[in-house]
Amino acid sequence: xxxxxxxxxxxxxxxxxxxxxxxxxxxxxxxxxxxxxxxxxxxxxxxxxxxxxxxxxxxxxxxxxxxxxxxxxxxxxxxxxxxxxxxxxxxxxxxxxxxxxxxxxxxxxxxxxxxxxxxxxxxxxxxxxxxxxxxxxxxxxxxxxxxxxxxxxxxxxxxxxxxxxxxxxxxxxxxxxxxxxxxxxxxxxxxxxxxxxxxxxxxxxxxxxxxxxxxxxxxxxxxxxxxxxxxxxxxxxxxxxxxxxxxxxxxxxxxxx
Amino acid sequence: xxxxxxxxxxxxxxxxxxxxxxxxxxxxxxxxxxxxxxxxxxxxxxxxxxxxxxxxxxxxxxxxxxxxxxxxxxxxxxxxxxxxxxxxxxxxxxxxxxxxxxxxxxxxxxxxxxxxxxxxxxxxxxxxxxxxxxxxxxxxxxxxxxxxxxxxxxxxxxxxxxxxxxxxxxxxxxxxxxxxxxxxxxxxxxxxxxxxxxxxxxxxxxxxxxxxxxxxxxxxxxxxxxxxxxxxxxxxxxxxxxxxxxxxxxxxxxxxxxxxxxxxxxxxxx
Numbered sequence: 001x002x003x004x005x006x007x008x009x010x011x012x013x014x015x016x017x018x019x020x021x022x023x024x025x026x027x028x029x030x031x032x033x034x035x036x037x038x039x040x041x042x043x044x045x046x047x048x049x050x051x052x053x054x055x056x057x058x059x060x061x062x063x064x065x066x067x068x069x070x071x072x073x074x075x076x077x078x079x080x081x082x083x084x085x086x087x088x089x090x091x092x093x094x095x096x097x098x099x100x101x102x103x104x105x106x107x108x109x110x111x112x113x114x115x116x117x118x119x120x121x122x123x124x125x126x127x128x129x130x131x132x133x134x135x136x137x138x139x140x141x142x143x144x145x146x147x148x149x150x151x152x153x154x155x156x157x158x159x160x161x162x163x164x165x166x167x168x169x170x171x172x173x174x175x176x177x178x179x180x181x182x183x184x185x186x187x188x189x190x191x192x193x194x195x196x197x198x199x200x201x202x203x204x205x206x207x208x209x210x211x212x213x214x215x216x217x218x219x220x221x222x223x224x225x226x227x228x229x230x231x232x233x234x235x236x237x238x239x240x241x242x243x244x245x246x247x248x249x250x251x252x253x254x255x256x257x
Numbered sequence: 258x259x260x261x262x263x264x265x266x267x268x269x270x271x272x273x274x275x276x277x278x279x280x281x282x283x284x285x286x287x288x289x290x291x292x293x294x295x296x297x298x299x300x301x302x303x304x305x306x307x308x309x310x311x312x313x314x315x316x317x318x319x320x321x322x323x324x325x326x327x328x329x330x331x332x333x334x335x336x337x338x339x340x341x342x343x344x345x346x347x348x349x350x351x352x353x354x355x356x357x358x359x360x361x362x363x364x365x366x367x368x369x370x371x372x373x374x375x376x377x378x379x380x381x382x383x384x385x386x387x388x389x390x391x392x393x394x395x396x397x398x399x400x401x402x403x404x405x406x407x408x409x410x411x412x413x414x415x416x417x418x419x420x421x422x423x424x425x426x427x428x429x430x431x432x433x434x435x436x437x438x439x440x441x442x443x444x445x446x447x448x449x450x451x452x453x454x455x456x457x458x459x460x461x462x463x464x465x466x467x468x469x470x471x472x473x474x475x476x477x478x479x480x481x482x483x484x485x486x487x488x489x490x491x492x493x494x495x496x497x498x499x500x501x502x503x504x505x506x507x508x509x510x511x512x513x514x515x516x517x518x519x520x521x522x523x524x525x526x527x
Contacts, residue, residue: 132345
């Protein structure tokens, strides 16, 4: 009987959390439609997410592309399909590894910093102070971050795609003995618009998830340094899990027949 | 205000708020008349902050009514609420300065964000307000983290009065300051309030501060106002609770709940 009760409690708290996040999202979207807007804040968040994440995302992408070329070459050599390396690299990067790995990196970087910043603002009553200065915290804090996340993640992923393919190219040409022109040709020969597009859609969704989790957990941070720490952990972990779940769902949407 | 003298600036009736099983406000009544300076005293965790935050709309009360200038605010839409909020200024206990913004941007925040004033003009006003609390223009360029506690309080005060609000709330204005700086802040509060002609509601457990800034003192205990009267009468109330509090005695009718949860968690707000 206790066991059943435990499951029930777990389910109730799960749905409670889902409901709270849904309400938070609803409020944030509702407030984002009406002025005032804060272009300066949106721009600052865009730079933070898009520009300052470039090094870490670029590094991730180039090594992923390189590893992918090496691995698929040695794997495909078992059935003499080495020529497929370029195609495998470009499709894996654009469809999956570009968006997912970039999102995981950005979740660690941006999700954590947003939760910590907004959490500290909550704990030191800065969010209450916003309200007393006739400024809606959803508009001032949440909306610019969500918007920047949705807008900048696809840009980041596009860059990651290019760098990733370039990483594969470097290994293919310099180490695996591909002819540069032939490698490039087979990279683009079988690439479809849908491959890149689905990756960019994923990126936008992941950008939304990362910033939403950062804002939500920061906004509902409990008291003290420990509260902010917990909020940061929750923001990153929940973003990572949601990214993996939504990655599957979007893939299903695009590619299941 | 010429509207009419009978309508209180702030009128609170039957205000109730509980966090889980802990009842913080239990049918609290309070009137603050226009131009009056009321100080609420009471122990830690007796609901003083919650009362202020209910009036400001930061916490949604469970029951009761709050009227500002005769307007019921507890069931207002967020947009109307923002309009009423423009009448308010608040000095937070920890200052609550925005640490990503420079001092002058903090002071002029309400002018720029809520009133849409140009930044150049707002900066001039910010510097004037900083001067009013005894800080030079060079302080305006600093970040809040670079200031001492007393300076942060002054900046927070400058921010609270920058929009020239009709009603100002002070949450523990002297907590964490040395006695001399406390007195400086008290003087500044009295001066600013006199100049603006504002109505003020303060909470404190610093009696020296209360005696200095209050016209009227109200004591909160167990979620209700148990005594209220002019500041001159605070020493002759004949109320055992008030007596125990102002003399700081551990023995008396007020039982200190050792180990009780002081305040609600901020995460449980709307």
